[in-house]
Amino acid sequence: MSSISGVQLARMSSLLSSDTMTQQVNNVQLQLAQVQNQISTGIRVNVPSDDPGAASAIMGLQRTLSAQGTYTTNLQQSQSQLGEVDSTLSDLNNLLTQAQTIASQDVNTGVTASSRAADAQVIQTIYSQALSIGNKQFNGAYLFGGDKSTTAPFVQSADGVQFVGSTNLLQNQVDPSTKITFQASGAQIFNSLSSGANGTANLAPNLTGTTLITDLKGATGTGVSLGTIQIGNGSTSKLVDLSHANSVSDVVNAINGAGVGNITAQISGDHLVLSTSGNDNITVNEVGGGATAQDLGILKTTGSGAGASVTGAGLQPQVTPLTSIASLNNGAGIDATHGIIITNGSITKTVTFGSATTVQNLLNDINNSGANVLAQINSAGTGINILNTVQGTNLTIGENGGTTAADLGVRTFSPSTPVSELNGGQGVGLAASGADFQITNSAGASFSVTLSGAQTVQDVINKINAAATGTNVTASFSTTGNGIVLTDTSGGSGNLTVTAQNSSTAAADLGLSSPALNNVVTGSDVNPVASGGLFSDLNNLASALAANDPAKITAAATALQADQSRVQLVRGSVGAQEQQVQDMQSSLQDEQTSVQSLMAQLQDTNMPSAITQYTTLQTALQASLQTSAYALSLSLLNFL
C-alpha cells in the first residue's frame, strides 16, 4: 500500500493534497475490490500469483483429487466386476450342489436305471448351464477369459471342453502404489490347463550377441543391474560404461571398444570370456558400489597373472520366444528333425520342427498342430510346458523316432518313468510271490520274468532282457510313440506271446497285453496324463448315470466335490477382494474429504476475517471521502 507517510513536508500544495487524497481513496478502493472478490467468490486464491505457495499446494491437491476420482471409478468398476464374478460363482456353486445331490441320491441301491438315465439328462442340462456360466459376458467382455476376453474362453471340442482363454488376469490401479486384480481365473475355477507335460529339461540356452540383458538371470540369479565397470591390465585401467547396453553384444563391443591393453571380450557358451593376446593381467572391478561386474560374472578384483583369461560365470539366459533353437541345451540344440507325437484324446498329431528356428516357432508349431494343447515357456524361463486345454482327455507325448521330446523334457512316458507312477499312479500289480509273466518266443522257447524290485521302466526292460538270455527276445523302449517293445528274432513259426503268471497284472499294466505283430509286441502307453476338470467331471457323472454304474457315480461325485471346493475357494478369495475394494472405497472417500477440506483451508476465503476486513475498509473509505470532501472545499478564497 502506497502512502505519503514518512515524508516530511515543508509545504502542502493544492495538487499534492488532492493527489494524496486520490491515492488514499484509490488504495482503499483497490483493497475493497480484492476483499469483495474474495467474499463474493468465496475463494481467496483465484490465480496462483495471489499466493504462489498456497497455489502450488492447491494444484497438487487438485491433481490428487483428480487421481482419486480415477481410483474411485476403477474401484467401482472392480467392485461391479468382482460382484458379477461372485454372483456367477454362486450360481455355479448351486449347480454343483444340485449335481452332487443327484449323485448322492442316485448312488443308493434301489434307484432304477431309468431314473438314473433321466437324471443323466438333468446333469446334461447342468453341464450346459455350467458351460454358459464359463462363457458369461459382462460389459462386453468374457468374464473368465483373462486377457483374451474378446472370445469365448470355453469351446466344446470333439473330446471335451477346451479352454482357449488366458490365465493372465487384468489389474488396475486403485491407489498410487496398489494394483488390484479384478478378474478371476477361468482356468482355475473350471480346473482347466491343470495337467500336461511340464517340461523337465532345463533348456539352458547359450548366449548370443542379440540376447537381451533383460533376459539374463545373471551370475547371481537376480538379473543384471547395468552400470559402469573398471577393467585393468595391471598397469592401466579404464572405466567402461555399460548402463546403456541393451544386448550382450553391446557389452562385448563396449569392453572391446575401451581397448584396455590387448584385452578383448567374447561370448563363450553361457558366459563371457575376457582374454588377451598380450601380457595383460586382467582385473575387473565394480565402480561406485555397483554390482554390474558381479552380475555379468566377470568380477576379478585380483588378476590371475599376465596373459591369463577371465572366464566369467554362467549368465543363465532365459528361454524367450526369440531364443534360437540352436542355442538351446548349451548350444547342442535339440533334435529338430524328428519331432514329437502328441496324442490327446482321439487326436494324434505328429509335430515336426523342420522350419522352426526360434522357440516361438517351435511353440507355434505345437500350438498349431491341432492337438488342442497349449505350449508355453514356463514361468522360470528355463523350459517349456505343454498343457492339455481339453478337459477329460488323456495326453501323451512321445518321440517320433528321435530324441526331440526328451530333449525338450516333455516326453510323458520314458524309460526313466517310475513304475509306481504308471497307470495314473496305480503302478503295476505284481505277483504276491514268484514270476509276474512268461514270455514265449515264436520258436516256442519261454522264460519267466520277475519284476519285484524294479523301480523304473528301464529296470523292467533290464529284467526282461536278463531273463531272456538265449531266447533271441529283446525288450526296449519304443522310439516312436511311447511303450515297451518286445522283439523276437528267433524266426520260429509260432507267435511271440506274453502270459501273466501268479495272478500278476504286470503284463497288462505295462501295456504288453496286445498280440504280437510280425514277432514284435508293441507295448501301449501306460502313462498318459489324464486331464480332469469341472466339465469332464459333470460329463463323467452323466455317463455314469446313463450307464447305471454306481461305482463311477461315486467317483464322479467325489471329483465334483473337489471341483466345488475349488469354486468355493475362488469365491472366497473373490469375496475377500470385494471386501478389500469396499474398504479401499471407504478409505478413499475419507481421503477425498480430507483433501477437499485441506484445499478449502488453503483456497477458500476465511469469511469472518474477510468480512471484518471489508467493514474496516468500508469505514476507512467513508472517512477518506468525507475528509477529502471537506478538506478540498476549504479555501482561503471562500473567505475573501
Next chain:
Amino acid sequence: MSLLGALNAGQSGLAAAQASIQVTGNNISNAGNANYTRQTAQFADGPDQQIQTGVFVGSGVDLTGVQRQIDNSIEARLQNATSENQSASTTQQWMTQVESVLNALGTTNLSTSMNGFFSSWSTLANSPQDAGQRQVVIQQGQALAQEFSSERTQLTSLAGSVSSQMTAQAQSADQLSSQIASLNQQIVVAKAGSSGDPNDLMDQRDADLTQLSQLMPVSSVQQPDGSVNVYVGTEPLVWGAQSRGVAVQTQTINGQATPTVVFKDNNQAMPLAGNGQLGALTDLGARITGVVDQVDTLAHNLISAVNQLHSSGQGLQGFTSVTASNTVADTTQSLDSTAAGLDFTPTNGSFVVHVTNTTTGQATSTLVPVTLSGGPGGTSLDSLTASLNAISGVTATDTGGVLKIAASGSNVNLSFSQDSSGTLAALGINTFFGGSNASDISVNSTLAANPNNVAAAQNGDPGDNQTALAISQLATQSLSSLNGASLNDTYQSLVNGVATQVSTATNNVQATQSVQNALQTQRDSLSGVDINEEAVNLIRQQQAFQGAAKLISVVNQLVQTVIGMVQ
C-alpha cells in the same frame, strides 16, 4: 531626497505588484496542471540614492526575474522511480495475462486436460476390449493436444502484442527525444543573452522528460546554456539539440530472433536494464518465450513418453500396413544423428516385430536390433528398412524418408513390442501423438481414424491392459529426459514460475509506487501551487499595489502642495 524619487519608487512598487499579481495569476490558473512548476517573482531593492552625504535611501524595487521552484535532484530521482515503477507495472500487466492463459486454478488448463487424458487410459484399462472407450481416449488426447496448442497460440500472440507495443512505445520515445532536443534548442536561443529563464519551455521539457522516463530509464544533466543532455545508462540519447533517436530492431540473441530497442543512428542496443516500459517489454519478450519453451518441453516429453509406451503396445487388431508419421532427412545416416533430423532421438536397443497369421492367431516374432553411431555406420533408415524386409511376411519401403511397413500376404498382420530403443516412437510408427511440441501436437491421424489401433495391450492379447495401465501412470513418473522430474512436476514448476513472476511484479509495483509517490510528494510539495498561499500572496500584492498607489497619490498631493506653494 526628492519627491520625484519617491514617485519613482512608488511606480516601481506598482510595477512590481502588477508583475507579482501576474505571476500569482499564472500560478493560480495552473494550479491543476501537473506539469506546471510553481513560479515566484524575484525582486531586488532599487539602487540606493545618496540624499545627503553618508545617507542613502532606496529607490524602490526592481523585478529581477520569474523563477521556477524546482529541485533538479528530486526531478532526477523521480524520473528514475518512474522508470522502475513503469517497468514493474508493465511486467505485472503482461505476466498476469500469461498467468490467465495458463488458467492454472481454473476449470480448464493443461493439468486438467492431462488428468483427463491419463484418467481415460485408466478407464480403458478397466475394459481393454472396449472399442468405445478407445474413442474416449482419442477424444481426451485431442482435447489435450487442443489445450496445448491453444495455450501456445495465446502465449505467442501475447509475445507478438508485446513486440508490437514495443514498436509503438519506441516511436513515442523517439518523438519525445526529438521534442526534448528541439526544446533544448529553443531554450538555448531564448536564454541567450538574458538573465531570465523560458519557464514554459522548461516545464514542457520536464514534462517530456517525465514521459520519456516512463518509457526508458533516462538521466538528464543540466547544461550551463540551459539545455539538458539525456542519457540512457552511460549512452547519450539527447545531446543539446541532437537526438540519436529510438527504434526497434530484431536482433539475434542466443540464437533467437529478439526485438531489441536500439539507438536509431547506429543500431546499437540500448542499455535499458529492464527499466521503463520499453525495458520491461524487452524482458517480457524473453519471459514469454521462456514460458512458451516450457510448454513446448512439457508437450515434447509428454509426446515422447506416451509414444514410447504406445509404440510398444498393441491394439485390438494388428496393422496390415503402417506409415511413419515422421520423415528422416538423410536415410543413410544413423537414426540418432542430426543429419537424420528426427525430433525424438532413438537410443541403442531393439524392438520386436510380430507377424500374426490372422487365421491361426499365431505370431512369429523377430528381434530388430538398433545400433546407433551418431553418424554413418549406425542403424539408418536404409539399413532398418533392409532388416525389416528380411523378416518373412513384412514389406518395408522407404519413400522420401518415410518408412512404410506392410504385411505381405492376405491373412497376415503386424504388431510391435518391446521397443527399448525408442525407434518406433521416433519414426512415428504405432504412435499415439504426432508432432513434437505444443505447436504441432495432435493425435496420430491414422489412429484417430481407426480407434481399434489404440494400444492397450503389451502381450499381444486383445484383452490385455498393461500398456494402458502403464500410460495411465505416466503423469507422475520420473522421466530421465526431464532430469528426473515428472510431467506433473514440470507443469507445476511452469505455473509456479509464472506465479512467482507475477507476484514479484505485483510487489515491485507497490514498492516502486511508494517510492515514486514519496518523490512525487516532495516534488509537489516544492513545485506545486497552493491556492491558499497564492490567495495570501494575492492579498499581499493587492496591498502592496494599493500601498504603492497611495504613495503615488500622496506624493502627488505633496507635489501639488509644493506647486501650490510656488503659486
